[in-house]
Amino acid sequence: MRLITPPVGLTALADTDLVGQVARILTQAIINGQLLPGAKVVEAGIARELGISRAPVREAARLLEQQGLLVSHPRRGFFVRKLEATDIDEIYDLRICVECHAGVLASKNMTPANRDMLRRQIDVMHETAAIDDHARQIEEDYKFHRMICEIAGSKRLLRLFDDLASELRMTIGLIGRLYDDPHRIAQTHEALLEVLEQGHPDIITARIDYHIGAAWREVGKLVRELPSSTNGVAT
Amino acid sequence: MRLITPPVGLTALADTDLVGQVARILTQAIINGQLLPGAKVVEAGIARELGISRAPVREAARLLEQQGLLVSHPRRGFFVRKLEATDIDEIYDLRICVECHAGVLASKNMTPANRDMLRRQIDVMHETAAIDDHARQIEEDYKFHRMICEIAGSKRLLRLFDDLASELRMTIGLIGRLYDDPHRIAQTHEALLEVLEQGHPDIITARIDYHIGAAWREVGKLVRELPSSTNGVAT
DNA sequence: CAAGATTAAACTGTCGACAATCGACGATTA
DNA sequence: TAATCGTCGATTGTCGACAGTTTAATCTTG
Structure with missing residues (x-):
């Protein structure tokens, strides 16, 4: 008797992934113009606003940095990238x-x-x-x-x-x-x-x-x- | 008395930046073959070995993930990328x-x-x-x-x-x-x-x-x- | 009144802790 | 015997806290 798995495709249960969500939210905020180029992105502020801790926010910010949407100045924080x-x-x-x-x-x-x-x-x-x-x-x-x-x-x-x-x-x-x-x-x-x-x-x-x-x-x-x-x- | 900083020198004023250092160390470990493709990268393990906490290790790992050296399986951790x-x-x-x-x-x-x-x-x-x-x-x-x-x-x-x-x-x-x-x-x-x-x-x-x-x-x-x-x- | 020095507030970098989750191993059952 | 279920240890995701630094605000002084 083989029959291993019920072959039907279950709806890929989604992302409890906090940092992914935060990244998306921040990205949207930047595109929408709620976060203007040059603006400072305060970790604690975002975290408080979303009702979460700073850790996921930091990781999301790092993601957006690698993606080019944010720039990070050590010890000073993240800023929305200014495109010249x-x-x-x-x-x-x-x-x-x-x-x-x-x-x-x-x-x-x-x-x-x-x-x-x-x-x-x-x-x-x-x-x-x-x-x-x-x-x-x-x-x-x-x-x-x-x-x-x-x-x-x-x-x-x-x-x-x-x-x-x-x-x-x-x-x-x-x-x-x-x-x-x-x-x-x-x-x-x-x-x-x-x-x-x-x-x-x-x-x-x-x-x-x-x-x-x-x-x-x-x-x-x-x-x-x-x-x-x-x-x-x-x- | 002004004289704030002796302007000369600037030995690669680098890195008090922990995550940068960790990223470099991990990268080296991967290149050197100390971390083989497919190997699991345990956050706590790396952190303990370097004498730091898990936070910088996590952020470094995320960096290497974006760079393609690591892959992350949610809730399971980071693994060294296997190049097919x-x-x-x-x-x-x-x-x-x-x-x-x-x-x-x-x-x-x-x-x-x-x-x-x-x-x-x-x-x-x-x-x-x-x-x-x-x-x-x-x-x-x-x-x-x-x-x-x-x-x-x-x-x-x-x-x-x-x-x-x-x-x-x-x-x-x-x-x-x-x-x-x-x-x-x-x-x-x-x-x-x-x-x-x-x-x-x-x-x-x-x-x-x-x-x-x-x-x-x-x-x-x-x-x-x-x-x-x-x-x-x-x- | 302006420029610099000083103090206070705010924020980042890092840490240790805790609950939720995953994988492995062994117990259970047909 | 083989496959499934439940338990246990290990690890991740997230949190709150603290120290050091940066920024803003206030005060001093020529």
Whole structure:
């Protein structure tokens, strides 16, 4: 009599994981603008507010530090990262490098299922374009790009994208408006999908390079227009 | 009477930073093979051994987790990461992607000072080739590649390289021997430097792609030869 | 009144403790 | 005999506390 386990999939009972939750809450607070760039993140304050002790907060903060959302000054605490123009440039430069590669890999792994997934995401982007929620719009945009990294099939590649995206999310609060018509953005992704199906590495690379480069130029322009408190974390 | 701090000196004003020290110690232990892949890292044990409390150890472990050296199973603790063949592939694939990009950027920032720095490093590699210390040899190799990322001038690019390198260091213990003659490896880097000075993006990319690809193929072969305990962390 | 010195408050880094949970081992039962 | 259940030790997750340092506020003094 074998019959080892009731084969049915039980709903992955979730995270009692405190630090994970705290990390998510802090991340949200940063994206929402409740924690502004340069602001001090007081461990005891967060802990009290959440009704927990400082230990999980510290660990969560360390996570966000590694992720680039916070910076830590020894003996002084954690602060919300201030993205300078040069940071934006670095991030977009890396994005291009990484996503071009992801695109080429993804095109090799392209299956009907994958194609449909991407297609559906473009539909979602069009739907989102109707309502006026630019944060949501950006999020759906990221989701499409993330799918490409998923299809590429490299966990590290995907994590790298997630890290870059989470840094870029910090700019959502700063930039009040979208830099282009939502529908036009969605259309751009259709073209991108076509190229991916085509499967020509050079063309894919060129296309993604241009695609992200365009966003880079627009965001860069907006960021440079901001008062952009020079820097602030220096001594 | 002013005179607050004698401004001179600054011996690497480092670390009263416990978690940084712990992280380095653990990293070393993993590279040296004192902590074998799959081994459990008991917080209390490490803490007792170092004469400190568990808190800094935990935070250090979380750091190494984010860096990919440890994996954490909730409620079960931290374990030394087991690199599968697929992990090696992912890392080298990313290395190629990242370092090709770094090479192109670096070639644009190439100055006489930078050129000399790289040249000197190649000399060091030749010197190291004389003595028989393959760990040291690999380390000097990494140093050269790291310099390229430094010259590229992107902090994130550099950190990315450091993360990948630190994961790859885990394989040093596994692979007992070098996969090529040390002097030949050094020579390969001379050719690489030449191409960098030349400054042709396509050629740089092709060259670095081949250079790292060669290492990939060799390391991959060696790893696949190992008994390579299938996996082990799964349930 | 301003600049520096001094004191007070707040915060971080680290520690030791305790309950909850996990894995192993042995008892139990068909 | 083989598989399941219950118990026990070991380990993690979280907490509250304390000392040393940083920041803010207050006071001194030219």
